[in-house]
Amino acid sequence: MATPESRLDLAAHVSGSAVGTARVDVAVGDTMDYLQVELTVDLDQGDEAADALATLGALSVTVESASDEAAFDVALPGEPRWVRQKLVGLFAPESDRDDLAAAISTALPGEEPVFSVLADRDWERAWLDQFSPIRIADGLWIVPSWIDPPEPGAVNLVIDPGLAFGTGTHPTTRLCLEALTQLDLADKRVLDYGCGSGVLAIAALRLGAAEAIATDLDPRALDATRANAEENRCGDRLLTMDPDSVDRRYAGGVDVLIANILAGTLVELQDRLLALLKPGGVVLLSGILADQADAVRRCYGAHCVLERRDLDDWVLLSGIHSREGLPA
Numbered sequence: 292m293a294t295p296e297s298r299l300d301l302a303a304h305v306s307g308s309a310v311g312t313a314r315v316d317v318a319v320g321d322t323m324d325y326l327q328v329e330l331t332v333d334l335d336q337g338d339e340a341a342d343a344l345a346t347l348g349a350l351s352v353t354v355e356s357a358s359d360e361a362a363f364d365v366a367l368p369g370e371p372r373w374v375r376q377k378l379v380g381l382f383a384p385e386s387d388r389d390d391l392a393a394a395i396s397t398a399l400p401g402e403e404p405v406f407s408v409l410a411d412r413d414w415e416r417a418w419l420d421q422f423s424p425i426r427i428a429d430g431l432w433i434v435p436s437w438i439d440p441p442e443p444g445a446v447n448l449v450i451d452p453g454l455a456f457g458t459g460t461h462p463t464t465r466l467c468l469e470a471l472t473q474l475d476l477a478d479k480r481v482l483d484y485g486c487g488s489g490v491l492a493i494a495a496l497r498l499g500a501a502e503a504i505a506t507d508l509d510p511r512a513l514d515a516t517r518a519n520a521e522e523n524r525c526g527d528r529l530l531t532m533d534p535d536s537v538d539r540r541y542a543g544g545v546d547v548l549i550a551n552i553l554a555g556t557l558v559e560l561q562d563r564l565l566a567l568l569k570p571g572g573v574v575l576l577s578g579i580l581a582d583q584a585d586a587v588r589r590c591y592g593a594h595c596v597l598e599r600r601d602l603d604d605w606v607l608l609s610g611i612h613s614r615e616g617l618p619a
């Protein structure tokens with residue numbers, strides 16, 4: 292098995308752009324350039340291929356999608372599970388291509404490695420340069436902390452995803468954010484269920500909500516959410532807690548519930564989520580692929596009047612909760 296040190300799986304949760312790597316066509320220099328080896332394999336060969344690259348001395352092995360295929364439903368925690376995977380191994384510059392090609396063909400018969408050179412660069416800078424301010428809706432932006440807001444008078448959210456989902460760029464997050472801008476949040480208690488970076492809870496607070504509760508199965512998401520709330524100067528109105536504590540403390544007490552999780556999880560959590568809403572409360576459900584929307588609508592439709600909005604292949608179902616059909 293590859294060791295955690297030798298195998299570097301991307302934490303990406305959507306179709307895998309290679310985060311933190313860039314291919315350039317230059318010769319191997321005498322500094323820190325790397326020899327890069329790419330292999331494209333089926334899902335069931337992914338672990339074996341990653342192990343082979345690690346055993347052959349790869350300094351890192353990155354797994355990414357070989358296409359635009361989404362792997363959204365394995366958001367943290369978990370590993371990417373694209374059907375066709377591209378493995379990128381980085382080797383020391385002095386590694387011999389012919390030796391590596393021969394060893395790969397022995398370890399993984401039939402696989403054709405593609406060699407190139409990855410020039411050394413300022414990786415931190417390269418990572419930061421990927422982000423730029425995003426205008427979500429009128430008066431609402433997500434702005435990296437190191438960039439001046441293009442519209443200083445707007446609500447400018449400063450979000451660092453840390454190890455959690457949620458830079459605001461994913462269509463489902465955007466759909467939820469847009470929907471939040473259309474609500475009157477004054478005096479409202481908002482619950483962000485599956486908070487990731489906390490972007491939705493923080494947006495709700497910055498858009499006028501009285502208080503927000505953020506919950507997630509992943510403790511790293513709660514950490515990231517707390518840090519981001521402090522950065523956005525709204526930490527005093529935000530509580531983070533695990534989902535069971537939310538159930539215990541807030542049954543029937545939530546004005547606006549946002550759950551950008553996954554269709555299957557939304558269906559599974561239906562009773563639990565609806566039990567948290569006040570009668571007449573608003574529900575925003577996303578993380579739903581277009582072809583899953585009817586199933587989620589069927590599930591929640593008995594208790595909520597739902598509207599659908601689409602962005603790319605993703606759907607937001609939003610609506611108002613009625614007590615109809617629920618036990619008194």
Ligand SMILES: C[S@@+](CC[C@H](N)C(=O)[O-])C[C@H]1O[C@@H](n2cnc3c(N)ncnc32)[C@H](O)[C@@H]1O
Nearest residue numbers: 367456457464485486487507508509512551552
């Ligand atoms: C798609 S991310 C959404 C993050 C953020 N709210 C956003 O809109 O960008 C889904 C989050 O839900 C969390 N999650 C998944 N299943 C969950 C569950 N059953 N209960 C609580 N959180 C869950 C994941 O850990 C992940 O952080």
